Amino acid sequence: MENTCEKIQEQIPELMAGTMSAEKTAKLVEHINGCSACSKYLEALQADDKLLCEYVEAMQTAVTQIEKGAMDALDGSLSDKGVAFSSIWRTIMKSRITKVAAAAVIIIGVLLVLNYVGSPGPTGVAYGISDVPGLLRSAKTLHVKGSRTYYLKGQDPISCPVEYWMDFEKLRYRRKAVYRRRTSEGGFADDYSEHEVVFDTTYKMGIDHTNKTVRFFRHRPFLSQFFLRVYRDRDVFLRDFYLKSDQLDGFEKTGQEEIDGVMFDIWEKKENRPMQMISEYWIEPSTGELGRYFFAFFYDRYPNRARRHDKYGDFEVLLDEDEQEWHENLLTCIERDKPLPDELFKIEAPSGYTVTISKEEAPAHGGVGYTTFPPTMPNMTVSLRYTLSEDGSVIMAWSDRNDESLKSQAGIFEALEPGGPLPELTFVPYALHPLFSVFREKNESITYVGCHLAYTKKGNIYYEWSIYIPDSDPPESEFKHKLTYDALVRRNPDDGQIRGLGLIPDTIITSSEEFDAFVLGGMAELSDDGKAPEGITYESVLQLAQQIRETLGN
Amino acid sequence: MNVDLEKKLVAACRNGDRSAYAGIVKAYSGRIFAICLGILDNTHDAEDIAQQALLKALTGIKQLRDDEQFGAWISRIAKNLCIDFIRKHKHEQDCIVEPAAVSQSGSKEYPELRTALAKLSEDHRLALMLYYFDGRSAKSIGETFMISQAAAQARISRARKQLRKLLEAEGGK
Numbered sequence: 001m002e003n004t005c006e007k008i009q010e011q012i013p014e015l016m017a018g019t020m021s022a023e024k025t026a027k028l029v030e031h032i033n034g035c036s037a038c039s040k041y042l043e044a045l046q047a048d049d050k051l052l053c054e055y056v057e058a059m060q061t062a063v064t065q066i067e068k069g070a071m072d073a074l075d076g077s078l079s080d081k082g083v084a085f086s087s088i089w090r091t092i093m094k095s096r097i098t099k100v101a102a103a104a105v106i107i108i109g110v111l112l113v114l115n116y117v118g119s120p121g122p123t124g125v126a127y128g129i130s131d132v133p134g135l136l137r138s139a140k141t142l143h144v145k146g147s148r149t150y151y152l153k154g155q156d157p158i159s160c161p162v163e164y165w166m167d168f169e170k171l172r173y174r175r176k177a178v179y180r181r182r183t184s185e186g187g188f189a190d191d192y193s194e195h196e197v198v199f200d201t202t203y204k205m206g207i208d209h210t211n212k213t214v215r216f217f218r219h220r221p222f223l224s225q226f227f228l229r230v231y232r233d234r235d236v237f238l239r240d241f242y243l244k245s246d247q248l249d250g251f252e253k254t255g256q257e258e259i260d261g262v263m264f265d266i267w268e269k270k271e272n273r274p275m276q277m278i279s280e281y282w283i284e285p286s287t288g289e290l291g292r293y294f295f296a297f298f299y300d301r302y303p304n305r306a307r308r309h310d311k312y313g314d315f316e317v318l319l320d321e322d323e324q325e326w327h328e329n330l331l332t333c334i335e336r337d338k339p340l341p342d343e344l345f346k347i348e349a350p351s352g353y354t355v356t357i358s359k360e361e362a363p364a365h366g367g368v369g370y371t372t373f374p375p376t377m378p379n380m381t382v383s384l385r386y387t388l389s390e391d392g393s394v395i396m397a398w399s400d401r402n403d404e405s406l407k408s409q410a411g412i413f414e415a416l417e418p419g420g421p422l423p424e425l426t427f428v429p430y431a432l433h434p435l436f437s438v439f440r441e442k443n444e445s446i447t448y449v450g451c452h453l454a455y456t457k458k459g460n461i462y463y464e465w466s467i468y469i470p471d472s473d474p475p476e477s478e479f480k481h482k483l484t485y486d487a488l489v490r491r492n493p494d495d496g497q498i499r500g501l502g503l504i505p506d507t508i509i510t511s512s513e514e515f516d517a518f519v520l521g522g523m524a525e526l527s528d529d530g531k532a533p534e535g536i537t538y539e540s541v542l543q544l545a546q547q548i549r550e551t552l553g554n
Numbered sequence: 555m556n557v558d559l560e561k562k563l564v565a566a567c568r569n570g571d572r573s574a575y576a577g578i579v580k581a582y583s584g585r586i587f588a589i590c591l592g593i594l595d596n597t598h599d600a601e602d603i604a605q606q607a608l609l610k611a612l613t614g615i616k617q618l619r620d621d622e623q624f625g626a627w628i629s630r631i632a633k634n635l636c637i638d639f640i641r642k643h644k645h646e647q648d649c650i651v652e653p654a655a656v657s658q659s660g661s662k663e664y665p666e667l668r669t670a671l672a673k674l675s676e677d678h679r680l681a682l683m684l685y686y687f688d689g690r691s692a693k694s695i696g697e698t699f700m701i702s703q704a705a706a707q708a709r710i711s712r713a714r715k716q717l718r719k720l721l722e723a724e725g726g727k
């Protein structure tokens with residue numbers, strides 16, 4: 001590449017930002033138009049730009065969560081008495097509420113697709129909003145279809161459809177989505193891209209419908225299962241519904257509506273801060289069937305851009321409607337437990353599509369990865385973590401990958417007993433403390449004591465499967481959601497220092513079936529022979545945990 | 555943010571005006587999340603720390619000196635909290651299966667982008683996150699890194715060049 005080209009290319013991001021002088025811009029454009037290398041680079045950067053914008057857009061729910069969390073916490077710390085609401089703010093709130101109501105009207109009359117096969121609920125018990133997370137979590141299959149619509153002032157609404165199918169039993173997944181590119185002016189570009197991901201227990205296929213290309217990755221059954229489970233446990237898809245367990249507060253039954261001959265209760269929640277939003281569920285009270293879901297909110301488009309205009313010198317600048325968009329998510333189909341046809345999950349390139357990475361050359365996608373310890377604990381890793389909801393015990397697979405240590409590990413592991421001490425490797429994570437989310441106190445009054453459970457070996461790596469038993473009742477609230485742990489690690493031989501290691505539980509185990517799938521499945525995954533060690537069952541592990549608890553004086 | 559407006563909001567916060575708090579939260583949430591995501595490279599932790607940073611700044615707003623810019627101040631708080639967090643959990647990396655797919659929110663998509671972002675230097679990643687999360691302006695980068703707008707623009711350009719290289723190496727688009 002020519003030296004000039006390099007210089008030109010360095011300036012392309014600034015050109016794209018639109019902050020360059022007209023003269024400089026003209027010069028640059030002239031070169032780019034006549035240079036294939038530079039115009040290619042510009043195209044590539046534009047594609048990156050699009051990708052980054054989509055990524056940021058997709059992360060907006062996280063930002064919303066932060067705003068909400070911060071305001072909730074502030075409400076706890078502010079005294080409510082004597083708090084002055086500025087009159088401007090109140091006026092704006094009002095105008096927005098009108099808009100919320102208007103938007104709610106828009107959706108009435110939307111034609112709905114409803115094909116639901118659900119298990120009837122216990123007779124005489126009406127299903128309500130609080131049942132929804134449980135119903136969704138226990139679904140064997142899920143099919144969701146809907147769209148997100150963006151309303152920008154002075155522009156036609158832009159609608160982006162999304163549809164996905166999750167088969168928790170056959171471990172298959174498919175998601176289809178359309179993305180629109182945002183322009184630097186804040187509007188939408190005319191072009192859009194359509195992507196699809198399909199995976200089963202062997203392959204993952206990425207389809208780019210816009211460029212008509214397909215690429216494959218190799219997958220594994222355990223990984224598919226784990227992925228779908230973690231996806232569910234971490235509330236990822238519930239978040240799509242704006243429904244986490246801590247978001248149930250504030251919903252009210254506001255009315256009823258008949259859709260295709262079925263009468264649904266409408267559950268609604270409106271919020272004015274930290275953002276304006278409305279969330280509505282159509283729930284059939286006798287079955288818990290979900291007829292429809294609507295979630296809409298105001299979205300500040302480019303807050304910083306507005307704030308750069310000095311002409312706005314008042315609070316209103318934050319609330320200027322020009323800077324805002326109204327986003328609507330409407331799911332018209334939420335099917336639980338409907339059999340999903342095999343055809344849907346076919347891992348085959350559609351005809352007419354170019355395969356960029358074929359099945360034959362497909363690289364392995366993922367695998368049981370591991371968390372490394374800090375540099376002060378070289379070669380130590382944690383691979384899998386589980387919490388048993390039954391008694392709060394934690395199971396963790398960890399290893400010492402130090403070459404020197406590996407030579408002597410066989411002898412160490414063979415001598416271990418279930419319920420006995422942990423292997424004395426270079427570092428020993430001997431106990432855990434629960435950590436709550438950042439607003440909560442760190443809880444050091446409960447210690448989870450580590451004992452050996454089993455070991456597996458894959459390649460030259462030995463995996464220690466330890467079980468950690470709480471020495472008093474594990475925390476109740478948040479237990480199933482955001483509990484994280486601080487592992488206490490000592491060196492061998494002991495140098496008197498305790499090292500900390502934050503851990504997030506990967507999977508909550510609530511039944512013997514789940515134990516077999518995830519814990520024994522994980523053990524098999526981390527074994528040369530693909531089998532879990534013998535004699536380990538959900539019952540035997542709970543029993544062992546009980547015995548250990550008794551010796552802890554509980 | 556417009557200096558006058560910022561001052562008004564800050565003053566209102568000091569008087570306990572809840573709506574002013576909401577205004578600040580809304581105005582800065584994107585930037586603070588970008589900082590945390592840039593440094594921590596983990597959505598889950600970034601969300602928690604960003605919340606904590608907003609809370610810490612707003613409950614301690616009386617400590618803000620009169621001559622100090624709120625944006626720079628809150629950015630520093632977020633950075634320090636991230637550094638504290640890393641000190642405590644530096645080894646913490648998301649593991650298992652498909653990190654991009656199992657983390658939260660939008661991060662379930664874009665595995666290639668996430669991998670590339672993870673490989674960027676912290677400064678570059680932080681610059682990119684700030685740029686895209688906070689109105690695509692060099693201003694918040696300038697305030698966060700305490701550098702001029704021109705230097706901020708140069709940093710974005712370098713970051714984007716690096717990102718391009720990484721995406722290309724992955725065979726991405």
Ligand SMILES: [Zn+2]
Nearest residue numbers: 005035037038
């Ligand atoms: Zn050139």
